[in-house]
Amino acid sequence: MDTAQALRALQERLGPRGYLPGQETDERYLVDIKGTRGAMPLAVLRPASTQEVSGALALCHAAGIPVVTQGGRTGLVQSHVPCEGEIVLSLERMNAIENIDSDAAMATVQSGVVLQALQERLDAEGLMFPLDLGARGSCTVGGNISTNAGGNRVIRYGMTRDLVVGLEAVLADGTVLDGLKPLVKNNTGVDLKQLFIGSEGILGVVTRAVLRLVPKPGERTVALCALGSFGQVRGLLRQARQRLGGELTAFEVMWDSYFSRAVRIAGKAAPLPAGQPYYALIEASSAGAGGAASLEDLLQQVLEDGTVSDAVIAKSGAENEALWKLRDISVEVTRSLMPAVPFDVSLPIPAMEAFVPAFEAAVRTIDPRCDTVVYGHLGDGNLHLGVHQPPDRPETFQAIQEAVYGLVGEYGGSISAEHGIGVSKREFLPHSRSREEIAAMHALKNALDPKHLLNRGRVLEHRAAP
Amino acid sequence: MDTAQALRALQERLGPRGYLPGQETDERYLVDIKGTRGAMPLAVLRPASTQEVSGALALCHAAGIPVVTQGGRTGLVQSHVPCEGEIVLSLERMNAIENIDSDAAMATVQSGVVLQALQERLDAEGLMFPLDLGARGSCTVGGNISTNAGGNRVIRYGMTRDLVVGLEAVLADGTVLDGLKPLVKNNTGVDLKQLFIGSEGILGVVTRAVLRLVPKPGERTVALCALGSFGQVRGLLRQARQRLGGELTAFEVMWDSYFSRAVRIAGKAAPLPAGQPYYALIEASSAGAGGAASLEDLLQQVLEDGTVSDAVIAKSGAENEALWKLRDISVEVTRSLMPAVPFDVSLPIPAMEAFVPAFEAAVRTIDPRCDTVVYGHLGDGNLHLGVHQPPDRPETFQAIQEAVYGLVGEYGGSISAEHGIGVSKREFLPHSRSREEIAAMHALKNALDPKHLLNRGRVLEHRAAP
Numbered sequence: 012m013d014t015a016q017a018l019r020a021l022q023e024r025l026g027p028r029g030y031l032p033g034q035e036t037d038e039r040y041l042v043d044i045k046g047t048r049g050a051m052p053l054a055v056l057r058p059a060s061t062q063e064v065s066g067a068l069a070l071c072h073a074a075g076i077p078v079v080t081q082g083g084r085t086g087l088v089q090s091h092v093p094c095e096g097e098i099v100l101s102l103e104r105m106n107a108i109e110n111i112d113s114d115a116a117m118a119t120v121q122s123g124v125v126l127q128a129l130q131e132r133l134d135a136e137g138l139m140f141p142l143d144l145g146a147r148g149s150c151t152v153g154g155n156i157s158t159n160a161g162g163n164r165v166i167r168y169g170m171t172r173d174l175v176v177g178l179e180a181v182l183a184d185g186t187v188l189d190g191l192k193p194l195v196k197n198n199t200g201v202d203l204k205q206l207f208i209g210s211e212g213i214l215g216v217v218t219r220a221v222l223r224l225v226p227k228p229g230e231r232t233v234a235l236c237a238l239g240s241f242g243q244v245r246g247l248l249r250q251a252r253q254r255l256g257g258e259l260t261a262f263e264v265m266w267d268s269y270f271s272r273a274v275r276i277a278g279k280a281a282p283l284p285a286g287q288p289y290y291a292l293i294e295a296s297s298a299g300a301g302g303a304a305s306l307e308d309l310l311q312q313v314l315e316d317g318t319v320s321d322a323v324i325a326k327s328g329a330e331n332e333a334l335w336k337l338r339d340i341s342v343e344v345t346r347s348l349m350p351a352v353p354f355d356v357s358l359p360i361p362a363m364e365a366f367v368p369a370f371e372a373a374v375r376t377i378d379p380r381c382d383t384v385v386y387g388h389l390g391d392g393n394l395h396l397g398v399h400q401p402p403d404r405p406e407t408f409q410a411i412q413e414a415v416y417g418l419v420g421e422y423g424g425s426i427s428a429e430h431g432i433g434v435s436k437r438e439f440l441p442h443s444r445s446r447e448e449i450a451a452m453h454a455l456k457n458a459l460d461p462k463h464l465l466n467r468g469r470v471l472e473h474r475a476a477p
Numbered sequence: 478m479d480t481a482q483a484l485r486a487l488q489e490r491l492g493p494r495g496y497l498p499g500q501e502t503d504e505r506y507l508v509d510i511k512g513t514r515g516a517m518p519l520a521v522l523r524p525a526s527t528q529e530v531s532g533a534l535a536l537c538h539a540a541g542i543p544v545v546t547q548g549g550r551t552g553l554v555q556s557h558v559p560c561e562g563e564i565v566l567s568l569e570r571m572n573a574i575e576n577i578d579s580d581a582a583m584a585t586v587q588s589g590v591v592l593q594a595l596q597e598r599l600d601a602e603g604l605m606f607p608l609d610l611g612a613r614g615s616c617t618v619g620g621n622i623s624t625n626a627g628g629n630r631v632i633r634y635g636m637t638r639d640l641v642v643g644l645e646a647v648l649a650d651g652t653v654l655d656g657l658k659p660l661v662k663n664n665t666g667v668d669l670k671q672l673f674i675g676s677e678g679i680l681g682v683v684t685r686a687v688l689r690l691v692p693k694p695g696e697r698t699v700a701l702c703a704l705g706s707f708g709q710v711r712g713l714l715r716q717a718r719q720r721l722g723g724e725l726t727a728f729e730v731m732w733d734s735y736f737s738r739a740v741r742i743a744g745k746a747a748p749l750p751a752g753q754p755y756y757a758l759i760e761a762s763s764a765g766a767g768g769a770a771s772l773e774d775l776l777q778q779v780l781e782d783g784t785v786s787d788a789v790i791a792k793s794g795a796e797n798e799a800l801w802k803l804r805d806i807s808v809e810v811t812r813s814l815m816p817a818v819p820f821d822v823s824l825p826i827p828a829m830e831a832f833v834p835a836f837e838a839a840v841r842t843i844d845p846r847c848d849t850v851v852y853g854h855l856g857d858g859n860l861h862l863g864v865h866q867p868p869d870r871p872e873t874f875q876a877i878q879e880a881v882y883g884l885v886g887e888y889g890g891s892i893s894a895e896h897g898i899g900v901s902k903r904e905f906l907p908h909s910r911s912r913e914e915i916a917a918m919h920a921l922k923n924a925l926d927p928k929h930l931l932n933r934g935r936v937l938e939h940r941a942a943p
Contacts, residue, residue, distance in 0.1 A: 114711040115826040115858065116718060137719070161662050167723075173639055186913050194823040195857045196627050196636065196894035198675055199909045200936045201918045205671035209664055221903065226719040245580040252582060253603070253692040256764025257633075257723025298722025298771070305764070353813070357660040360581040388784035391661045392581065443665040447652050452667045457925035459917070470666045 017074035018054055021098075024066055025227075029104070031055040040099050042092065049092035052079070055099040061179060061187060061218040064100070068216065069185030071098060077467045078183075080212045082154025083125065085146035090158075090211050090469045097467075102153050104354025105218065108132055116224040117176055117193045122153025122217045136364045138224045141168035153217045160427040161211030166390035167260040168225065170348035171208065172343040177221030178204035182214075183460035193221045206455070211431050214459045215390050228296040231260075232303040233331045234310055234324040237287035241364035244289050246318045248360075248390060251293055254309045259433060261294035262390030266367065269386040272344045273337045282323045282334060291319075291389070292338055341395065344384055348399040357392045366394075366422045373414045374398050377407055393428040416442045432470045440470070483540035484520055487564075490532055495570070497521040501920055506565050508558070510551060515558035518545070521565040527645060527653060531568070534682065535651030537564060543933045544649075546678045548620025549591065551612035554899025556677050556935045558625075563933075569618050571684065582690040583642055583659045588619025588683045604690045607634035619683045625675030627895040632856035633726045633762075634691065637674065643687030644670035648680075649926035659687045668675045670923070677897050678932040680925045694762040697726070698769040699797045700776055703753035704789040707830035710755050712784045714826075714856060717759055720775045727760035728856030729804050732833065735852040738810050739803045748789045748800060757785075757855070758804055807852060807861065814848055814865040818877045823858045824890035832860075832888045839880045840864050843873055859894040882908045898936045906936070 012020075022030045031037075033053045041049050053076065058064045071078050081101045093099055102123035110119040113136060120129060127147040129140055142155060144162035154160075156178070160171045164320050168174065177191045180203075190204045207215050226421045238244050244264055251259050265273065271285040283290065295306040306324060313319040324332040345351050358366050367385055374381040380401045387394035398411050416426045420442030432440055440449065452471055456463065485922060488496040489856055497503075507515050519542065524530045537544050547567045549559045559565055568589035576585040579602060593613040595606055597610060607623060620626075620846075622644070626637045632698035636639065643657045656670045673681045706712050710730055718724050733738065737751040749756065761772040777784040793796040798919075811817050824832055829920045835849055840847040846867045853860035864877050882892045886908030898906055906915065922929065933939050 112825075112827060114715050158759070159664050159668070161664075165661065169639070172668070173635065182917070186917075188914055188917060189911055190914065192823075192889060192891065193858070194891050194894075195631065196854075196859045197891040197909070198625050198627075198893045198897045199906060200898055200915075201676045201680070201921055202625070202638070202671065203914055203917055205668065205674075208668070210667045210670075214667070226722060228722070230921065251579050254764060256692060256694070258764070289752055298720060298724070321828045349736045357657045357658075357662045359578075361578060388662075392659070393662045418899055423658060425663040425665055427661050428660075429664055431664045432666055440665060443663070445655055448654055448656065448669055449666075451648070451652075451654060451669055452872045454924045455667055455921070458920045 012070070014053070014074050014076060017070045017076060020070050021054065021056060021067055024070070025056060025058060025063060029057045029059060029063065031057065038208050039084070040081065040101065043089060045087065047089055047092050048471055050095040050097070052093040052097050052099045052155065054381060055101060057104045059102050059104045062465060064181050064216055064218050065185045065187050067100065068183060069180055072184045072462065075464070077460055077464045079466055080216050082123065082151035082157065083146065083149040086154065086158065086433060087430045088435045090431065090433035094468060100216065102151065102218070109219070111136060111138070112193065113138060115193055118222045119191065119193070119219065120222060121219050122156065124152050126150050126152060126155060134146040134227065137227050139227045140174070140222055140224055142171055142174060151382060152220060152222070156208055157210070158431045161391070161393070164260055165388060165468070166262055167257065171462070174223045175204060175208055175220055176223050178207060178217060180204070180207045180215040180217050183462065183464045188215070191219055191221055206459070208395060211433060211470050213470050215465065221432045226298065229298055230303060231294065231296045231331060232304055232306050232325060233292065233294050233334045234322060235282055235334050236291045236293065236313070236319040237283050237321040238289040238291060238318070239287065239320050241289065243318050244291060244389065245360065247291055247313055250313055250318065251309060255295050255305055256310070257328050258295045258297050258305055259293070261292065261295040263292040264387060264389035265290040265292070265338065266385040269344055269384040270337070272347055272384060273340055276340055276343050276347060277336060278408060283321050287292040287320060292334060295385050304306070341386060345397040348382055348384065350395050350400045350402055352400050352408060354396040354399045354415055355430045356394055356396065356419045356424050356426060357428040358394060358419065358422055360389070360392055362422040362424065363394065366418065368392050370396060370415060370418055373418055374411055374476055376405060377414060381411065387477060411441065419443070434469055437470065439470065478537070480519065480540050480542060483536045483542060486536050487520065487522060487533055490536070491522060491529060495523045495525060495529065497523070502565070505550070506547065506559070506567065509555060511553065512870065513555055513558050513700065515593040515790065516561040516563070518559040518563050518565045521567060523567050523570045525570045526543070530647045530682055531651040531653050533566065534647055534649060535928060538650045538928065541928055541930070543930045545932055546682050548589065548617035548623065549612065549615040549896035550716070551620065552624065552898045552899060553618045554901045556897065556899035556932060560934060563578045566682065568684070575685070577602060577604070577855060578659065579604060582658055584686060584688045584690055585657065585685065586618055587660070588617060588622065590618050592616050592618060592621060599690060600693065603693050605693045606640065606688055606690055608637055608640060618686060621675055621684055622683050623676070623678045627857070628881060630726055631730055633723065633853060638671070640689045641670060641674055641686055642689050644673060644683060645685040646670070646673045646681040646683050649928065649930050654681070657685055657687055663779050666773065667830040672925070677899060677936050679922060679936050681931065682843070692764065695764055696769060697762045697797065698772050698791060699758065699760045699774055699800045700788060701748055701800050702757045702779070702785040703749050704755040704757060704784070705753065705786050707755065709784050710757060710855070711826065713757055713779055716779055716784065717775060720778070721761050721771055724761045724763050724771055725759070726762040727758065729758040730853060731756040731758070732851040735810055735850040738804050738813055738850060739806055742806055742809050742813060743802060749787050753786060758800060804852070810850055811863040814850065814863050816866045816868055818864045818874060820862040820867050820881055821894050821896045822860055822862065822885045822890050822892060824860060824885065824888055824892040826855070826858055828890070829860065832884065836849060836881060836884055839884055840877055843876050843880060844870060847877065866917045878905065885909070900935055903936065903938065
């Protein structure tokens with residue numbers, strides 16, 4: 012089958028709502044939120060069912076047409092931007108919430124459902140899908156799964172991977188792997204669904220999933236602490252885990268480089284004076300009442316034993332929001348460094364203290380004007396770094412990336428905590444993955460997508476098929 | 478390289494402690510706890526490091542010698558019992574606890590460490606590795622990982638998979654995949670470690686792991702409830718999740734077929750009269766104090782609204798143990814049906830009510846003397862079933878298995894919740910996995926172990942290499 016034959020067959024099979032000719036492609040299928048613009052695709056496919064996804068992929072496979080999959084298109088690493096000669100496969104019409112089982116605390120959904128739509132539907136039933144992130148209004152559950160999204164509650168509920176109970180995926184040749192069972196315990200050979208979680212669509216297309224839910228938490232209380240040393244930050248984390256147990260739902264740390272800027276940008280009286288080395292934001296959530304009391308006990312303890320030099324606890328929902336605000340304006344804080352190079356990395360917690368000054372020194376060696384901010388989900392080992400790039404020296408963009416990713420590798424970290432690799436971080440993957448690991452990924456690609464058609468060139472360099 | 482050359486090279490490389498000639502093989506490397514006895518292996522290898530595992534596997538690969546991996550040899554599906562012509566690879570000398578990081582709440586261990594040894598070491602530091610199961614005194618962490626062990630606390634902490642942060646594994650050709658990073662967030666391509674968790678050693682040998690820890694819980698309280706209908710059991714589970722949140726650490730259900738026998742066998746006054754259709758055992762664990770109060774609130778509510786017809790709450794550690802005793806004597810209860818055919822299956826919770834009478838009817842159709850017991854970790858969808866096999870009709874063993882696994886498949890369940898497939902359940906795998914899924918597992922086997930040397934014939938039928 013040649014390309015023209017395949018396109019005609021796809022058009023016939025998917026109909027006018029499911030097949031958009033390439034030359035009529037709407038702008039939204041071409042760009043990402045950073046403004047990167049891709050090539051005009053051969054067509055945009057919008058299948059309405061798993062069966063249609065399977066049929067469409069089988070045709071593309073027969074004709075050897077590469078396919079790029081799109082969810083909510085909120086990714087930051089250029090994965091979904093079409094390359095020359097690709098077909099776009101959008102899951103946007105597969106957006107049904109098929110079933111909610113409140114006894115088992117599970118939901119079965121199609122992969123195109125928007126995260127916020129799911130959250131709102133569950134909220135009405137007293138349940139919660141614990142995943143939450145800034146892109147909630149656009150990102151889809153399928154995209155969350157393909158990228159193993161993290162977000163704000165990882166310390167308590169884990170990454171998306173921890174929330175997927177069952178999964179249906181379609182391989183490059185159209186084979187449907189139906190692993191959609193609502194079973195927490197299912198030790199029957201290789202757990203195939205894991206292959207499709209976090210692998211950014213290079214091994215298959217996620218079509219439906221069974222998700223783990225939790226009861227909607229009752230009380231939620233936030234405190235902000237100032238600390239004099241990183242050893243004290245670690246001590247506070249240890250004590251917070253100990254005293255709050257399953258009630259600890261956030262442990263965010265802001266270095267003063269971030270906090271001072273955030274206070275200025277927020278433009279209100281700072282809840283604690285800036286100028287201390289570290290600030291930790293702790294959130295406790297409890298099933299019923301009682302979360303506030305546990306958090307108060309913790310604060311009393313850490314103020315008494317000197318772990319924390321100053322602390323404030325929110326007394327109302329509005330005060331909760333005001334404290335979170337300092338962390339939530341991170342986009343504005345990073346923007347204040349514009350032009351800025353942002354990083355989303357993980358580090359072993361014991362390595363963080365030494366990493367941060369090494370990072371600051373490394374970028375200032377490139378140019379002394381390279382200002383930095385540091386903050387992150389410390390309880391998860393995840394740091395966000397921002398580096399000012401001197402506007403008169405555009406070549407420093409690459410130098411800053413090389414320096415930072417190199418350092419992250421040296422300190423045993425990950426060059427991508429949450430955002431993934433896609434196209435834009437592919438060249439830096441060897442800083443986090445060994446030659447042997449990358450070879451194993453290629454072996455899996457060859458085994459499951461031997462023609463290298465799915466999300467070609469994302470994560471892994473495109474090599475000739477074996 | 479031929480077999481004799483490889484054996485000489487292995488002996489030289491591993492030395493007298495690391496290489497035991499086949500003819501001197503100790504009985505313990507040959508049998509399982511059900512008494513199955515395997516073939517005499519070519520040799521028993523006991524490497525002391527990842528490097529030695531890698532070197533040994535490279536030699537076996539060069540000579541085409543199949544290898545069976547052994548941890549604590551507590552498996553129930555014949556995986557570790559040697560087959561004709563195999564070499565035994567025992568991880569027993571790799572039993573070091575390499576690092577405990579109490580801030581990050583992670584431990585780095587070698588795969589041969591015995592679970593109980595790890596538990597005891599952590600207990601002394603105020604930490605807990607949440608995995609716990611009856612075989613704790615013999616089973617190894619590497620075996621727990623390879624089989625994705627479940628156990629008693631899955632409803633709160635998940636399966637072993639959820640507790641593995643980093644993993645080092647060795648492929649059939651000796652390639653070491655070093656994914657030993659202590660990073661919760663690490664979205665850098667395919668998460669290779671997932672391939673080795675729960676796949677029963679057919680894709681690689683687990684050598685070291687970074688494990689997630691939690692603070693040792695404070696208070697622990699147990700209650701027992703009697704219920705009149707399965708709808709009420711589901712209602713109780715829903716309310717327990719809602720009110721106890723992260724404090725709910727067990728939700729076990731006993732059908733009366735089990736409970737009546739358990740009370741007789743325990744030989745003490747029953748905490749609640751037998752004869753009700755269902756009994757639920759609920760455990761709440763809290764970081765500090767407060768767990769008992771939440772559980773008392775729950776019981777008051779469910780007694781008032783009629784969900785539960787009778788209930789008793791433990792007032793002391795001894796009373797906790799007495800209630801757990803009824804669940805913990807499951808081995809004796811199943812033994813009272815001897816000869817018995819035991820099952821470890823999962824079912825969607827909404828399917829359980831109809832499944833159980835269908836199961837009872839199906840086995841009584843085979844022989845009206847087929848008595849049954851039913852109990853399990855209901856909160857996880859995991860049921861344990863026991864069926865009396867009439868001793869004068871040994872052929873019913875196979876018929877009972879076929880009937881039960883067939884029914885489990887029909888009801889959308891899993892033929893193995895926890896124990897795995899190994900050799901003994903291999904023929905029944907198609908009841909839980911589709912043809913396409915099994916083909917995908919073979920594709921992975923071909924990709925990562927092209928000579929089919931690792932745990933050959935376990936999980937998947939041995940096919941000629943492609």
